[in-house]
Amino acid sequence: MCGIIGIVGTTPVQSRLIDSLKRLEYRGYDSAGIAGVVDGHVERRRAKGKIRALEEVLAADPLNATVGIGHTRWATHGGPSTRNAHPQTAGRVTLVHNGIIENYAELREALKKQGRTFESETDTEVIAQLLDAELKTRPPLDALKATLDQLTGAYALAVLIDGEDELIMGARRGSPLVVGYGEGEMFLGSDALAVGPFTNRIAYLDEGDYVAIDHHTARIFDETGQPVERPVTTVPASAALVEKGNYRHFMEKEIHDQPEGCQHTIAAYVDPLTDHTSVAGDIDWAKLERVQIVACGTSYIAGLMGKYLIERLADLPVDVEIASEFRYRQPALRPGSLAVAMSQSGETADTLAALRYCQAKGMLTAAVVNAQESTMAREVDVVWPIHCGPEIGVASTKAFTAQVCVLTAVAIAAARARGRIDEAEEQRLVKVLLEAPRLVAESIKLEDAVKGIAQEVSKARDVLFLGRGPMYPLALEGALKLKEISYIHAEGYAAGELKHGPIALVDEDTPIVILAPFDSYFEKSASNMQEVMARGGQVIFITDPEGEKHAPAGARVVVTAPKSDPLISPLVLAAPVQLLAYYVAVQKGADVDQPRNLAKSVTVE
C-alpha cells in the first residue's frame, strides 16, 4: 500500500529519494517523508499530502544526507497528518513501514507501561519503540530480529539507527521488499519501480527475511536468523522505468497501451503459425471438475468475464468470488479443482489469503498476474502472466484487457482439451483472438466521440451501466471505473435485472449506458433500452455497426465500436467504457491517476 525507498549512497540522496517516491506515489499519497544521516545523526522531513508538499518542506529545509530512507503513505492506523507520516522515530530508531501490525494495541499498552510515550496514532511507531528498547541491550541486527519476533501482521520496513552512519536495515513479512545492487551503492525498495532509476539488479526478499545493507553488501537472514542468499535478477528496463510520455495521465497512456498489451499477452498464449493455443501448466483439463477464481476489484470483474468464456466454450464449471468474502466464509473446496488468482499486482492481501486457503485444501493453483516477481507468482503452481507492462494509474485499464486475453486463451485451450471444440474451431477462435489488438486500437479512436459525451455525464449524480452476457461484467467495470476516478455514483447491472428494481432509478437526469454489440443478446438489450427510454432515461448506447443499424430510435448518443466476433467484443468495447470514465474525471478536474482514498496495490486487508 505504502511506498518505501532506502539508499546507502555515495552522493546526496535527497533528490533520488524524492524521484523514487514520485514513482511510488501510486501506492499511496496521504503523506510523505524522508530521513537521512546528517553529521552523524538522523534527521527527518515530513508533510501531509502528496510528494509536492514534501518538496516544499525540503525547499525550505533541505536534508543533506548520503544515506536515507523515504516513504509515501496510504493511511491505515491514524489519519493522514504530518504527525502520522513516516518516517516514525523513537530514540535512536527512525523507520518507514508498509503493512499493518495486528497486535499493535497490546504492544503499545505494554510499552506505555514501561514509561514510553507515543507521538502518533500509527502502528508503525510501536515498531520503532520496540526496536529502540531492544537496542539498549543488543547490536542492531539482533535487536531487529528480537523486534520482528514480537510482531504479528504484515510489514516491509526500512530502518535507520542513530550512530550507524552507513547502515540501513530492512525486513519483510506479508509486504514485499527488494534489495537493489548498485556500484558502491545499495538500495531497498517496496518494488522494482522504487529502485528502477538506480539499478536493475534486484533481489526479492522472501517471507520473514531481514537484511542489512551498506555501501557494498546486503547481508540477508531468514526468519530463523540464518544467513541466506537470495538470487539477484536483472529486471527488464520497462519494469524499472515508466514514464507518461506525452499523455496527460498514466490512465490515458495505459488505455492507449492496450493494443500492444493485448498483443504481447496473446502472443504468449497462442502460436500464430499454427493457430493453436499454448497455455502453460500441467493441468489435466479433461479431468478437471471446477475452476475457482478469486480476485478483487477490476481483477474480479476480469474473472467474471472468464466465467462466461470458460463455461460457454469448455463446458467447465467456474465459480468467481470476491477474495475478501471467499477467504472468511470457509468455502467447500475439493482437490481436483483448479484455483485461479487474478491480480495485476500479485500482492493484494485478500487475494493472496484466498489463494493460500485453496492451496491448503490441496487445490492446484494458478495466478494471472502482471508483476511476475510478485508473491502470488512465486507461490502458485502455474503462472499465467499478462504482458502489458507496469500499470501505474490507480484505475486499472490495460491489466484488465490483458487479463481477459489470458482467460480467452485459457477458455479455448480448455475447450479443445475437453473435446468441446475440434482443431478447426480452435484455429478459428485463435485467429479471432489475434484480431483483438487491431480492433482495440480501432476502438480507442472513439476517443473524441466519447469526450463529447463526457461533459454531460460529468453533471450526473448517478449513472447506470447495463449489459447482458459478457457485457454484464463490462457494465460492472464501467461503473467501477466511473466511481473510482470521477466520484460519481454508478451501478453496473445485468440488463435483465432492470425491471427487478434498478428501473426505479431511471429518470431524465440519469444517464444509462447500455453495452450491446449485435450478438445473441442484442434483441433483449434493445428491449431494455426501450423500457428505459419509455421512462425518460437518457441512453448512451455503445454498440457495433450492425447494432447501430438495428438499435431502436431515441438513444441520446450512439457510440459505434468496430465490428468484432462475440469472443472478443468485451475487449473491443472496453476502451469506450474506460475513456468515458477518464474524460468525465478530466472534465470534473479530478485527480485521475491518484483518486482520493485509493491506492494501487492493496497489501492490507
Ligand code: M6R
Ligand atoms: O492488483 P490487483 O489486481 O489484485 O488489485 C485489485 C484491485 O485492488 C484493483 O483492481 C482495483 O479495484 C482498481 N483500482 C480498479 O481500477
